[in-house]
Amino acid sequence: MRRREKAFHWSLERGDLLPLLLMLPALLLVVFTMVIPLGYGLFLSLFNFNMGAMDLGRDFVGLGNYARMFGDAVAMKSIWNTVKFSLGAIAGDMLLGTLAAVMLFQLTRREAAFARPIVTMPLLISPIIISLMWRYIYDPQGILYYFLGKAGVTTATFPGLTGESTALLSIIIAHWWQVVPFYIIVLTAGLVSIPQELYEAAYVDGAGGLRAFRTITLPLLTKIYMVVLFISGVDTIKIFDLIYGLTGGGPNNSTISISIYAFNQAFSNVQMGYAMALSVLAMAVAFALFGIPFTSFSGKRR
């Protein structure tokens, strides 16, 4: 039996007035700090604005700031770097995270209780501290090259942060160090949820460990992979802190990301309009790579 209620009550005990009031503070905060700036930023990206007085007629450039990006080699490089970083970071996170999660899952309960706090530690450390750590590790006179030198690898063969070809990879490695633990934690929760009987049945049927993994574990973890990809994959497009601390975008712009370039344009060159257009581009890349696949995926589930 369906009871029709009046659409709105001016009473706190019935209807939607109380829920609206409860949500209002959070909504106001999000509107003031995210929605309005976003709209204001889109508006600014149409102007040639450098923090001085702005004349709505004179400084209006339309889509000029967006057109300018295509003639700007550094901007193009920053897009390409961001995509490369994102793909490299995610591929490693997934692969290493899955391997490590399966390994850790074999531990006894007591061993796991010992290992878990150690595994989660990198997640709690600020990316800027992590960049400091790895800058010390990658120092040509530092500890990594001391041990690599024993194996015959020098800065000439692997220049690390100072080489144009290896700097981005070096940053990706530092990223893995921090984010793989997140994949481990979440995938472990997924592994726990898979009934053990499935594996027992598979082993009775003569399946090996690898085949059990491919036919049982992977398919049952698909949903978790999708969500984890959305939560942490999006963050790779926003990459700022690690690069800021490790290379600042260099050498020769070989590690510059969209966020770093937009930040420099805004706060070093005071080209606010152009910087805003660049950061809108960062958002567009995030939507294209993660927003559209994710919304279509969650749409299918319903």
Add this chain to the structure above:
Amino acid sequence: MIIKSKWYYRVLQRALVLAMLALAVVPVYIVVSNSFRRALDIKRMPPKLFFDPILTHYSRVLSVDSFARYFINSLIIAGCTTATVILLGTLAAYGLRLFRSRLGLRLSNIMMLGKLVPSITILIPLYIMLNRMRLTGLYIAPILAHAAISVPFVTWLMRGFIEDIPTELLESATEMGATRMQTFFVIILPLLLPAVASAVILTMQSSWNELLFSLTLTNIKTYPLTVAVARFTGAMSVDWGKCSAAATITLVPIVLLGFFMQKYLVTGMTAGAVKG
């Protein structure tokens, strides 16, 4: 999955796990131990396992570079952010639960789309706005930004936990004459405490560790630790002793907090993914 295994496989697997744990600990150990080493010992290769620990780097960083002040700034910013986010997020989550239409669900899903907006896209216009209002350089500026980033996620997390509370429990409270807010404070809130703990550690660490917003929205009086550390590494020649002490001061409190709230940290992170 449990892999049916031979003894040599088990040995290999334990060795790999140990190597992994070492990989997680060594970089942190290097920084923390360097903060107690003389400049000469930091440069020495191979590093000595045993050395005379000194506290000079700490005394210099805390007094000359006023890290004591930045530490308090970080505490104020992260503390206020967390309090705001928990208060607003929990209330909003209860509001979403009371909403009769499916609009509530859709609203919380839309809020999650905010995750797709990069910080830099918000930062530039927000900086201009707050600058006009003369709010940059005050604590309120980074607190607003950090709270706005975390509130959608915490609302969504709390909503998940509130959904799990059986409806009968809430209905019986209503039958006994409790108002909706009484039900919230007497029945829901106590049951939500573990979820609140998860939200606290997650919000705390994201605000404590945040760099980009703090970098532009604060000034020398209100710098949090991350910004102060970033200014150290920006220098051409890095003083590793000082940097390591600064890094240790920044990472130890939050790592310790995470260690004691381990259980809640893991539930918070996995609830985000597993409930989807």
